[in-house]
Amino acid sequence: MIPLPEMQVNEVEVFVVEQKISEQHFLTLFMAFYQRVDGQLSAYAFWALITFIRNFGVGSTSLPLGELSKVIGIQVKKLRGVLNELEQQGILKIDFPETGQRSRVRHLKLNLTYIRLDSATSIEWLENSNKRMVRQIPLLKLIQTLFIKSDGISISNSPIKIEIDCYLDYRSYLVLLRLLYSADSFGIVIGCGIGEIEQATGLKKQSIYRAIQQLKEMGFIRSQADGAIRNSFIQTESPIYALNLSHQFWEDAAIYGKFYILKYPQPHVFEVQKVASIFTLLDQKTGLFLTNENENLEVGFKLLKHIDHYLMRDPVCWMQPLLHEKNNHFNAVQSAEVMKLFDHYLELKKLHPENPLSAAFYLKPHENILKDGVALDSVECTQPIKLSGMLNRLGLFQSLLEQWCCQIYSQNKSLFKMLRDANPVVIDEESFERLGCTDFLYPYSLQATQINRIGEDLTQKNESDKNKSVTFRLKVEQSRVHQFLMALMDLIAYNQIYFFQQCMRRHSDIDQKLSATKSSLGRVLVNSTEIVTPFRILPRSFIQNTYSCCFVPDQHAETNRYFLSELAFQEPFQDGTRFDFPTQQITETSPTLAELKDYGLLHHHCLSLFE
Structure with a gap:
């Protein structure tokens, strides 16, 4: 380590700057270092790297330590150690190129070889690197x-x-x-x-x-x-x-855009908690819902009636699908969706008992919306929030599924159009595979006892290819898991994305008609142009059960626009009242700070609109 002597404040600053490197490349230069030093520097060293590149780029400086301290923003005593740290990591070059009276004047300069860059190729490298970063x-x-x-x-x-x-x-x-x-x-x-x-x-x-x-x-x-x-x-x-x-x-x-805010009537919980509650209830009270295989068809109706018809007041499927008339009424749709979940429940039960995949999906009594005596609005107050608790576990799962679902419907025009028109579309394996989400999924594997059982079965059948059988069984069980995840995303599409689409279509039609010319050509273009605008559901705290918010960026917008979509049932739920699908009322709004917090568009501790 080279010692850093104190410099006199009145010494002349010397820069050796490569004029070919302009300031527009400084960010590219910093990002190149930033991507390389991950995990190697202290916070002070990170900050010194930012300010050094912003002020000096690829040039060198011989500023006295006191003056350099003002430029970097770190006190002299601390800066001395920070510069040593950057030198030891090979990020800064510290040398003494001068002679005579200035032989002890140290010069600081970025070590470009750290990012595999030399002066001979710097311009071309920075240009290519900038283009790559714009894409990535x-x-x-x-x-x-x-x-x-x-x-x-x-x-x-x-x-x-x-x-x-x-x-x-x-x-x-x-x-x-x-x-x-x-x-x-x-x-x-x-x-x-x-x-x-x-x-x-x-x-x-x-x-x-x-x-x-x-x-x-x-x-x-x-x-x-x-x-x-x-x-x-x-x-x-x-x-x-x-x-x-x-x-x-x-x-x-x-970057501005449109925010679509979906408001649900209460009681309401989102898809993952609802399905987890159904699975937990089925697991704990199988005898109540299923006494023999011939009664499978009755399971759906029994679940819908459970706990004062909760799943009719907060339905599994909020969208009224475009089906044959006899299958299109509310009760039939809800029963069909519950039966699909029941089938997935049975399939997941076939997973090896030791496999941890579905174990954490079951809820405690106070977490289950289908448990007698549960007050959903009091859960937050009475139960401590833990990293392993339901509010966090299923909340993260819900938000991740929402991101994947939005990604699929933003990329697949056919699926997007079918869902928008209330067709009961389902996500296919190909769309799921294109997500590339395997890194986020729990790595499913067969347990040793299960593999041994497969081996015993092969021995009894005089078959020898154990590896092939294990691989086949693994794929079958992985497919069960993937099918279940896709089913959850289908519900997210029916209950959230479909209603966001109705907001988008209504206001997109209005905007297009206002911007189109009165000529016949303009009207034809409005009618023929159909673009799937990418969108995302914003992540939220899992205790937020009233609102779901969707963001559609608009690169040309100069301000945000907010649209509130309220779902409501036509009649109050009373004894003898017929259950039916909700109506949707859409209005453009200018929310206050308090309203944005309620919607989940700003954190509840946010101090201002900052717009």
Whole structure:
């Protein structure tokens, strides 16, 4: 390690700058280092790297340590160790190229070989790297704004006011940078937990928790589905975040769009908790619903009548599907959907008993909506929230399934159109496989006892290909799991996406007709043009059972628009009242801060609209 002598403040600053590298490449240069140093630096070193590249790029500096401290924003005593850390990691080159009286003046410069870059190929490399990053990092423009505005932030235990009513310190800055880096074009962040943020910021866990809380208060994080452990069917444990792409902080880089807010009448819970409640009830009271195989057809009606007809007041399927008239009435549709779930219940019961996939899917009495005496609105108050508790486990599962479902319907025009027209479409294996979500699923495997049993069966049948039989059995059981996940996504489509589509179609038709010319050609184009606009359901806390929100970005919009869609049943539920599908009323609204919090579009601790 090369010692760093104190420099005189009045010494002349010397820059050796490669003029060919312009400031527009500074972000590309930083991102190249950022992607390489994951998990290797302290928080101070990360911050020093950002400010060094922002101020000097590929050039060198011989600023005295005191002056450099002001530029970097780190106190002199701390900066000395930070520069040593960057040198030891091979990120900075520190040398003494001068002679005579300035022989002890040290020069600092980025070590470009760290990112496999040399001066001879720097321009071409940076250009190609920038094009690649534009494709790979959807929110690169927002990261660029954050990079530029780092100039207004210094190392401090107190947040610095860098905008009107907007405070950030270096910790929340580093956390926001990591979230932006992991986000998709909708601002949805999946698979970026505390561990990943630790690696990318050098911060300790408690500092990260405080930074995330601060980002919620400042409106940078709209909402989140909490992380969880001991999940059912999925192995990811990280929270899912929704970032605020239209925050005033982003200025010209801000992304606006339409928010569709779906309001359900109470009582109501979302799909995963409802299905988990049905499975738990079936598991605990099989004799009540099924006494022999010939009574399978009666299971659906028995479940619908259970607990004062709960599944009729909060139906399994809210959409009225386009079916033959005799199968299209409310009771028949609900019974058919419950029977589908019953079939999946029986299929999952065939999984090996030791397999943990479905074990965590069963609920405790206070978590089950079909349990006698459960007050859903009191669950939050009476039960502590735990990482392994239902509110987190099934909440994360629900949000992840919603993201996958939105992705499928945003990419498949045929499925999108069929669902929009109330056809009871089902997601197929091909669409599910194209998601590429296997990394998020719990790795299903056959237990040793099950493999031994297969071997015993082969011995009795005088067959020898044990590996082939094990592989076949594994595929069969994996298929059972995948079919069940697709069935859950079908319900999400019927109960949420379909109603969002009705909002989109109504206001899209209005906008298109207003913008079209009065000529016959204009009218033809309005009628013939049919575009599937990508959308996402925003993640939410699992205790949020009243609202579901959908975001449709619009690159040309200059402000957000909000549409409230209220579902309601035509008649109050009284003895003898016929159950039926809900009606939908859609209105454009300008929500207040309190209303945005209620909808789940801003965190309940958010201090302002920040728009």
